Amino acid sequence: MDPEEKLELIKNNLVEIITEEELKEKVESGQKLKGYLGFEPSGLAHIGMLIWMYKVKDLIDAGLDFYILEATWHAMINDKLGGNMELLRKAARLIRDIMASLGIDTGKINFIDAEKFASDKDYWALVIKVMKATTLARMKRAITIMGRSMDEIELDSSKLIYPAMQVSDILYMDLDVALGGLDQRKAHVLAREVSEKMGVKKPIALHTPILTSLLGSQRMEPKEADENAASLKMSKSKPSSAIFVSDPPDIIVNKINNAFCPLKQIEYNPILEINKYLLFPRKNFKLYIERPKKYGGDILIESYEDLERLYAGGKIHPADLKNATAKEVIKMLEPVRKLFSRSETIELVKEITRNTTR
Numbered sequence: 001m002d003p004e005e006k007l008e009l010i011k012n013n014l015v016e017i018i019t020e021e022e023l024k025e026k027v028e029s030g031q032k033l034k035g036y037l038g039f040e041p042s043g044l045a046h047i048g049m050l051i052w053m054y055k056v057k058d059l060i061d062a063g064l065d066f067y068i069l070e071a072t073w074h075a076m077i078n079d080k081l082g083g084n085m086e087l088l089r090k091a092a093r094l095i096r097d098i099m100a101s102l103g104i105d106t107g108k109i110n111f112i113d114a115e116k117f118a119s120d121k122d123y124w125a126l127v128i129k130v131m132k133a134t135t136l137a138r139m140k141r142a143i144t145i146m147g148r149s150m151d152e153i154e155l156d157s158s159k160l161i162y163p164a165m166q167v168s169d170i171l172y173m174d175l176d177v178a179l180g181g182l183d184q185r186k187a188h189v190l191a192r193e194v195s196e197k198m199g200v201k202k203p204i205a206l207h208t209p210i211l212t213s214l215l216g217s218q219r220m221e222p223k224e225a226d227e228n229a230a231s232l233k234m235s236k237s238k239p240s241s242a243i244f245v246s247d248p249p250d251i252i253v254n255k256i257n258n259a260f261c262p263l264k265q266i267e268y269n270p271i272l273e274i275n276k277y278l279l280f281p282r283k284n285f286k287l288y289i290e291r292p293k294k295y296g297g298d299i300l301i302e303s304y305e306d307l308e309r310l311y312a313g314g315k316i317h318p319a320d321l322k323n324a325t326a327k328e329v330i331k332m333l334e335p336v337r338k339l340f341s342r343s344e345t346i347e348l349v350k351e352i353t354r355n356t357t358r
Helices: 003-011 020-029 048-061 072-077 085-101 114-118 121-132 136-146 150-154 157-172 182-198 222-232 249-257 270-279 304-312 318-332 334-339 343-355
Strands: 016-018 034-039 065-070 109-113 177-181 204-208 287-289 299-301
Touching (some): 003 020, 003 048, 016 182, 034 048, 034 157, 048 065, 048 177, 048 270, 065 085, 085 343, 109 114, 114 157, 121 157, 121 182, 136 157, 136 182, 157 182, 177 182, 249 318, 299 304
Parallel strands (some): 034 065, 177 204
Antiparallel strands (some): 016 204
């Protein structure tokens, strides 16, 4: 793969790169790039998470040496799954299995439990250095990466260390690239600021889109999105807002049928976003929409741009779009459903569900 092809693959399905010039320079240098993504094993996976999973595949295919940090300690600080570390580790391993079921070569990914970092005194020394290089006000503003408000640290000061840990994860691993959803922007920008102060490698930030809640929520500009990430995106703690990869077909159909999808409206439309960020990026994907003959009959759509144009022009009814989208989401998740049919996975899902909170 030549540098231009590699760069295009890395850029695929991203909404922001900080900065593209730095990325281009590194790719063209021919050096082996080291990338990472960290995730909280905080509940059942929903389809919004598939965006970053498929992006990890792109980065592996582009030749990056890639690491996934299973942020168990971070999830404990964030009160996920009751702070039960054993359950957090099980939930993290389930994400590995989901990725494998989607055809992602997990053997090419370096998975790291945050426990490994937490057991190293040098890591904690770095956390302290990061905090000393950052003002209290700056650190508090980054709290939103947890899906929390600044007010919540008044009741639990451990949350203040979370952004410092995330920045330290990036610097500790000596990364070239940090991948995350747009809601992680503040942590990545903070890591770039701190790296300059400390005279260490500055990470390039790659941001994937965030799927809007099925219930509908106001979309903001990229630089503002992380401020209100919790209200924008599908949420594990709000089942009606998300399609979980473990949802059976009838539940998927019901959720999509009840989703926010106004006629002719492109912005803030979660059904169109599912098509844009999950369905059409798949190789050779085409969307078959069944329509009554009086409205033009069935139509085969070959690109997202065509879908958006037709929908904005009122040529496709929301109900017809929802029916077609539901069928494709069910098809996409078929290999994952086999994983969730196993007795041990069923029991784990029950345990995770019982312990999932905001």
